[in-house]
Amino acid sequence: MTRTWERLGRILKHQAGKLGSRPGVMPGVKRERMPSLYRGQALASTSPGGRRLGMGRWLLILGLLAPGLAQAQVDMLRDDAPQRYTVVRGDTLWDISGRFLTHPWQWPQVWRLNPQIDNPHLIYPGDVVVIRDCNGRPCLGLERGQNVVKLSPEMRRIPRREAIPPLPREVVEHFLTRHRIVDASLNLAEQPYVVAGADSRLVSGAGDSVFVRGALTPGRRYGIYRPGEVYRDAEGAFLGQELLSVGEGRLESREGELGTLKLLASREEIRDGDLVMPLESRALVGEFQPRPPEQSVEGHILAVPGGVRFIGRLHVVALDAGTREGVMPGHVLAVEQQGELVRDPRTEQPVRLPGVDAGLVMVFRSYERVSYGLVMHANRTLAVGDRVHTPSSETLYSLR
Numbered sequence: 001m002t003r004t005w006e007r008l009g010r011i012l013k014h015q016a017g018k019l020g021s022r023p024g025v026m027p028g029v030k031r032e033r034m035p036s037l038y039r040g041q042a043l044a045s046t047s048p049g050g051r052r053l054g055m056g057r058w059l060l061i062l063g064l065l066a067p068g069l070a071q072a073q074v075d076m077l078r079d080d081a082p083q084r085y086t087v088v089r090g091d092t093l094w095d096i097s098g099r100f101l102t103h104p105w106q107w108p109q110v111w112r113l114n115p116q117i118d119n120p121h122l123i124y125p126g127d128v129v130v131i132r133d134c135n136g137r138p139c140l141g142l143e144r145g146q147n148v149v150k151l152s153p154e155m156r157r158i159p160r161r162e163a164i165p166p167l168p169r170e171v172v173e174h175f176l177t178r179h180r181i182v183d184a185s186l187n188l189a190e191q192p193y194v195v196a197g198a199d200s201r202l203v204s205g206a207g208d209s210v211f212v213r214g215a216l217t218p219g220r221r222y223g224i225y226r227p228g229e230v231y232r233d234a235e236g237a238f239l240g241q242e243l244l245s246v247g248e249g250r251l252e253s254r255e256g257e258l259g260t261l262k263l264l265a266s267r268e269e270i271r272d273g274d275l276v277m278p279l280e281s282r283a284l285v286g287e288f289q290p291r292p293p294e295q296s297v298e299g300h301i302l303a304v305p306g307g308v309r310f311i312g313r314l315h316v317v318a319l320d321a322g323t324r325e326g327v328m329p330g331h332v333l334a335v336e337q338q339g340e341l342v343r344d345p346r347t348e349q350p351v352r353l354p355g356v357d358a359g360l361v362m363v364f365r366s367y368e369r370v371s372y373g374l375v376m377h378a379n380r381t382l383a384v385g386d387r388v389h390t391p392s393s394e395t396l397y398s399l400r
Contacts (some may be wrong), residue, residue, distance in 0.1 A: 197272070295326045337383070
């Protein structure tokens with residue numbers, strides 16, 4: 001609410017300037033309360049000098065705000081936005097947003113669901129996204145594509161359509177098959193593990209069997225993991241443990257404390273001591289939309305899984321902010337590149353120069369204190385340690 005009121009205040013100031021108002025003519029209004037205009041009752045908001053703002057002034061305020069709000073809605077659309085766009089296979093929600101909007105994460109502000117369409121929150125290849133008029137303001141709507149089918153006496157199998165994903169599916173799903181995060185509530189020392197390979201093998205792969213110890217259920221499929229990087233914040237507090245998936249298997253039988261696990265897939269050789277755990281869901285949620293967080297978020301790029309040094313577009317990054325901070329899949333965060341570290345010519349002390357907004361990251365998987373995101377835009381090279389934060393209007397302007 002505070003950010004919205006501040007934004008309205010900026011529009012008001014701009015509109016007042018257009019009318020030739022001088023500073024101080026319309027003092028700032030308290031941001032804690034919104035005026036109650038719908039009951040015709042007296043307004044309690046006051047100026048910093050303690051004077052009450054009467055109905056006449058509030059009507060003037062709303063009159064000044066109205067054209068600014070309408071213009072803000074128009075400014076969301078690109079100058080070259082098409083009137084209609086037919087979705088094709090391979091599109092992502094971010095791609096489509098970018099065709100219409102100046103900033104793709106503004107999608108929820110202009111998207112209008114069509115209640116006459118089944119699953120209107122999903123977009124499929126063949127659907128048509130159109131610009132419409134919603135009470136005098138532009139908005140985006142959906143026309144469901146219709147496939148013409150020629151009927152015949154024989155039975156035909158109609159392939160199931162898949163909704164377009166919010167992000168490049170091949171990039172994200174490949175990553176999700178290899179990485180997951182566990183928090184401090186899971187004691188890895190108590191998890192089932194590989195004791196030895198069958199037939200005296202030192203390493204095993206798909207098609208082989210291994211002996212495992214721990215509470216596992218026969219017939220169930222499990223993931224095989226190897227501990228990766230331990231994530232900590234700047235003060236050294238534990239944030240999460242990365243696990244790398246090296247294979248999958250199904251428990252075939254148990255005999256006493258040991259079970260026999262048949263390896264169904266392997267991405268690396270399976271070694272003694274590797275962890276055996278229930279598989280994590282790898283589905284990329286298709287319903288979330290690119291949007292800013294509902295609250296202020298502050299964090300940093302913790303790491304780049306895979307050891308990439310220079311971070312650019314479509315690189316996956318780990319962030320030190322998770323569900324505890326309100327970060328959810330679909331949230332878009334601005335990335336501020338760290339300022340250069342220089343030496344003060346007089347004091348000889350190191351000084352960090354101000355940072356510069358340099359990109360946007362969209363979160364696709366969030367844990368309690370760590371999130372994974374995909375860099376969707378970068379106008380500079382990003383690096384581990386760069387700050388991430390809720391985008392502001394100033395950030396958006398600098399990234400245009």
